[in-house]
Amino acid sequence: MHPAGCGIGLRAPHVTEVLERRPAVAWLEVHAENYMGGGPARRALERLRADYPVSVHGVGLSLGSAEGPAAHLERLARLVERLEPALVSEHLSWSVTGGTYLNHLLPLPYTEEALEVLCAHVTRAQERLGRRLLVENPSGYLRFRHSPIPEPEFLSALARRTGCGLLCDINNVYVTCANLGGDAAAWLDALDPSAVGEIHLAGHAVNDVDGEDAARRTILIDDHGSPVADAVWRLFEGALGRFGTIPTLIEWDTDVPPLEVLLAEAAKAQRRLDTGSDVVAA
Amino acid sequence: MSSLRELQAGFRAALLADDERGVAPDVVDDGLSASARLAVYRHHVFTTLTAALEATYPVVCRLVDRRFFGWVADQYVRVRPPAGPCLFEYGADFPEFVAAFPACAHLPWLADVARLEWAMNAALHAPDAPALEPEALRALDPPALARLTLRLDPSVTLLASRWPVDAIWRAIQAGADGVVDLEQGQARLEVRRLGDDVIYRALPAATFAFRAALAARRTLEDAVEQALDADPAFGLAGEIRALLDERVLVRPE
Numbered sequence: 187m188h189p190a191g192c193g194i195g196l197r198a199p200h201v202t203e204v205l206e207r208r209p210a211v212a213w214l215e216v217h218a219e220n221y222m223g224g225g226p227a228r229r230a231l232e233r234l235r236a237d238y239p240v241s242v243h244g245v246g247l248s249l250g251s252a253e254g255p256a257a258h259l260e261r262l263a264r265l266v267e268r269l270e271p272a273l274v275s276e277h278l279s280w281s282v283t284g285g286t287y288l289n290h291l292l293p294l295p296y297t298e299e300a301l302e303v304l305c306a307h308v309t310r311a312q313e314r315l316g317r318r319l320l321v322e323n324p325s326g327y328l329r330f331r332h333s334p335i336p337e338p339e340f341l342s343a344l345a346r347r348t349g350c351g352l353l354c355d356i357n358n359v360y361v362t363c364a365n366l367g368g369d370a371a372a373w374l375d376a377l378d379p380s381a382v383g384e385i386h387l388a389g390h391a392v393n394d395v396d397g398e399d400a401a402r403r404t405i406l407i408d409d410h411g412s413p414v415a416d417a418v419w420r421l422f423e424g425a426l427g428r429f430g431t432i433p434t435l436i437e438w439d440t441d442v443p444p445l446e447v448l449l450a451e452a453a454k455a456q457r458r459l460d461t462g463s464d465v466v467a468a
Numbered sequence: 469m470s471s472l473r474e475l476q477a478g479f480r481a482a483l484l485a486d487d488e489r490g491v492a493p494d495v496v497d498d499g500l501s502a503s504a505r506l507a508v509y510r511h512h513v514f515t516t517l518t519a520a521l522e523a524t525y526p527v528v529c530r531l532v533d534r535r536f537f538g539w540v541a542d543q544y545v546r547v548r549p550p551a552g553p554c555l556f557e558y559g560a561d562f563p564e565f566v567a568a569f570p571a572c573a574h575l576p577w578l579a580d581v582a583r584l585e586w587a588m589n590a591a592l593h594a595p596d597a598p599a600l601e602p603e604a605l606r607a608l609d610p611p612a613l614a615r616l617t618l619r620l621d622p623s624v625t626l627l628a629s630r631w632p633v634d635a636i637w638r639a640i641q642a643g644a645d646g647v648v649d650l651e652q653g654q655a656r657l658e659v660r661r662l663g664d665d666v667i668y669r670a671l672p673a674a675t676f677a678f679r680a681a682l683a684a685r686r687t688l689e690d691a692v693e694q695a696l697d698a699d700p701a702f703g704l705a706g707e708i709r710a711l712l713d714e715r716v717l718v719r720p721e
Contacts, residue, residue: 219553219554219555220554220556222554223554223556223557223592223593223594223595224593224594224595224596224622225592225593225594225596225623225661225664226592226664227593228596229596229664245553246552246553246554248553250472251476252471252472252473252476253473257552258552258553261554280476281553283473283476283477283479283480284477284480285551286480286484286549286550286551287549287550287551287552287553288479288480288483288484288513288549289512289513289516289517289520289549289550289553289555290483290509290512290513290516292476292479292509293509294472295472295475295494297472299471299472300472303472327505327508327509328495328496328502328505328506328508328509329495329496330475330494330495330496331469331493331494331495331496332469332494367498395500395504405500405508407508
């Protein structure tokens with residue numbers, strides 16, 4: 187398991203520099219689907235895993251698809267067997283329908299039907315991987331009319347029924363609550379803290395939209411393209427009190443900045459983790 | 469209320485075919501319309517898949533300009549959305565799509581440039597395979613050798629075009645003059661990964677025919693026949709040595 191430290195999401199523009207500099211960062215997280223081929227990307231990761239704990243973060247399992255995660259689970263399992271990562275995570279979402287992969291973490295109605303689908307697929311994935319999976323809350327831009335179970339309760343039930351862990355993306359909580367109406371702190375309070383095994387932090391964009399309602403003229407987009415927002419840092423500080431000091435990650439995927447900027451952002455999270463552990467120790 | 473399966477099929481139609489009838493009634497319409505909310509998801513799908521195609525086909529993108537490329541990519545995504553989540557595998561049939569795309573008909577060489585870029589992309593991500601050591605062949609007698617199916621490195625593509633696609637590819641690189649003589653004729657290229665780099669080079673006709681036959685998993689005997697058709701002066705011993713020296717052959721599975 188990771189030390190309770192802050193890691194960074196390793197992105198292609200930084201790989202060479204991380205290989206050369208070996209910066210002091212607690213761990214690295216990679217997107218599983220970028221490493222399912224061979225070649226230089228894979229070789230670089232094989233070298234880095236000797237020096238850093240690695241977390242494999244999948245975006246392709248489509249755990250919430252009515253038709254199931256299909257052949258992709260086998261590829262993920264082979265990657266996990268080779269990399270022996272400290273953590274493996276996926277999303278509370280779906281991407282595949284009718285054999286098409288829609289390349290997005292698409293929203294689910296939070297119903298008993300969807301919960302059963304999720305439970306079956308998470309169980310199958312955990313059996314094939316031979317390990318516990320962490321499942322991440324998505325960013326939401328719409329709600330379904332029939333979606334009776336609140337998102338944190340849905341996630342907590344999934345963890346209870348399957349034994350999976352949860353990856354709490356605090357920026358996603360903030361974005362979802364802003365877009366769909368909801369209180370982010372209350373959302374975090376409703377999540378089963380014993381199941382949470384990892385935290386994600388990232389930036390979001392604030393976009394104008396042509397809405398009929400003046401109060402909803404902006405929509406937050408989870409684009410991972412800027413520093414973590416102040417409001418998200420405050421939620422993180424509050425969450426550490428509930429979840430304990432657990433592995434935390436800074437993600438930055440669009441307008442990827444120099445490595446230095448990403449490391450500075452990780453250091454900000456690390457200071458809060460260190461302070462949090464002092465509080466716990468006292 | 470739709471079942472999960474129906475809801476997801478409706479979502480797909482909304483994203484890829486702009487047909488929101490199946491899913492919009494199930495979406496809460498508060499402040500922002502269902503349509504505006506679905507547009508957020510659609511925008512992400514199209515921008516990320518277009519970016520993936522741009523990353524795989526940077527030369528095609530530069531040749532036609534980015535806005536035109538974006539339009540072609542948009543049409544492609546609608547009819548050929550990905551079948552799986554590894555984006556480096558997306559776009560294998562983009563060259564065929566370009567070849568049949570009416571607005572590209574005046575650029576008859578464009579699809580072959582795309583084929584070269586796909587071969588380079590495939591080479592970059594191909595699985596690593598250990599090279600065949602010369603000793604493995606030395607042990608075989610001539611009849612066994614003739615029946616042998618040699619296996620090329622999985623990163624290798626043999627690409628033939630009636631257009632000088634290698635010259636076109638080079639002409640658009642930074643610092644090049646952008647001038648190509650299209651009359652210089654066909655290209656016979658071997659694309660592969662060497663270390664961490666993807667390289668391509670032009671092969672003589674017989675060598676190309678020989679290696680293309682091996683790539684198609686033909687027997688050594690068949691491959692030699694193909695090569696001799698291309699050039700009666702084809703010399704097998706030298707060609708085998710070159711394959712071994714260049715570490716193009718890999719151990720059989």
